[in-house]
Amino acid sequence: MKDTETTLTKALAILIKYLDGNLEPDTKVVNYQTANDLKEKLDLTLPDEGVALEALIPIVESYLNYSVRTGSTQFFNLLFSGSSIPGIIAEMVTSATNTTMHTYDVAPVATLMEIELIKKLTSLVGFNPGEGLMVTGGSNANLIGMLCGRHHVLPDAKLQGLGNHQLVAFVSDQAHYSYLKAANLLGIGIKNLVKVKSDVDGKMIPEALEAAIQQSLSEEKTPFFVGATAGTTVLGAFDPLPSLAEITRKYGLWLHVDAAWGGPVLFSEKHQHLLAGSELVDSFTWDGHKLMGVPLICSAILVKQKGLLSEACSGGGTDYLFHDDENNFYNLGTKSLQCGRRVDALKLWLCWKYYGKKGYEQLVNHLFDIANYATEYIRRCDNLELIAEPQFLNICFRYIPKDKQLDSTGLDQLNLDIRNRLFDSGTAFVNYAHYEGLVMIRLILANPELQKADLETFFRNLLDAGKLCVSTYAKHPEIRQTQSKGG
Structure with missing residues (x-):
């Protein structure tokens, strides 16, 4: 000992x-x-x-x-x-106690904590009463959301399979790739996941969605699911939920929203308008490990229709686990695709206890202020160009040399090289993305500890890296890098 x-x-x-x-x-x-x-x-x-x-x-x-x-x-x-001390403490306790979440008997405190968390989250979203479950990531939550949609539209598929039904799902062309995996796993087929055109801001176009639904009907297919996004990975766009909900109600489709990144804006009175209409959707993906700063993995699937999770996810053969006793109501494993399920509730519960709802509102508002500061810094700098108007905490820009002698391909390579130089030196780790044929730097502002001075340090290092790259090109154009690093 x-x-x-x-x-x-x-x-x-x-x-x-x-x-x-x-x-x-x-x-x-x-x-x-x-x-x-x-x-x-x-x-x-x-x-x-x-x-x-x-x-x-x-x-x-x-x-x-x-x-x-x-x-x-x-x-x-x-x-x-970021590093959340309450979350880290929770992870230590979770590992030390080492239990699973399938029944109340084996995880009594964690079960009650998870139930309270789900109640708070569904209330924030506007599901009353609603239900939900902690799951193994946003991708898994999107999968379960699509599964619920399939069960809602075609409940016989659970026992009989899809049969002759050719189900079709719809997401925007900016949606997360996990929808592709979900379509594969559920037997829908990746080719039956229709990518709907988005507008210049990266938001799904409702008229394009309705046209795509009508097209699938004309082909005698069965449209069943629309996967919206609240906070896309590149531009941070929020799809227009009220307009999408009107269309899904009209055609009897399930409306899910992947709010893994953008969900916590609901804490903020100032910014919750970005998720207007959340109460109209049928299911909702929430990641605590993103904007809430909780250690990975911490995700939840929230569903408006109470009882549907158990119906969609159960498969029988569980008599040896779930017994008819006084705590049967609290056995969360009946709603889960998994049997063994890690205690992810404790870290989110402790973090929420520490911050409080008001603390999370301040956190969200603070990061929006930081994003505004970064945006204005880019606007003021002659060597930086804003590629897309920020909508959230994703700031997309690129470096432009003062002489502007590089063509588009050269600028793409320059920005990759700048990003790699920062990575190689260890001064910053930032990603890049493609938008309208351009390579750009994608700056994500998720750390609650971020201050303006941190951004000034980042931009100073980036500008220095840009000057060094341009200088190197002038002397040795043959040594331009061709591969990106990290991800």
């Missing part, structure tokens, strides 16, 4: 130092190594004979040394960032 206590104490001290380093301006976001180089530096062999507990400590230190610091205020690469 003494060895356990000593090792845990050392491990905790290492983690505290690591977390403190996330907020130090001189700490690199990434200590990049090629895969081959990293394999040389690490001992990845698994021995026949085990090692002492104490021997694991330097391995943990090496792991942290070569891991990306997603909690850094210079990490802008993905739709999540």
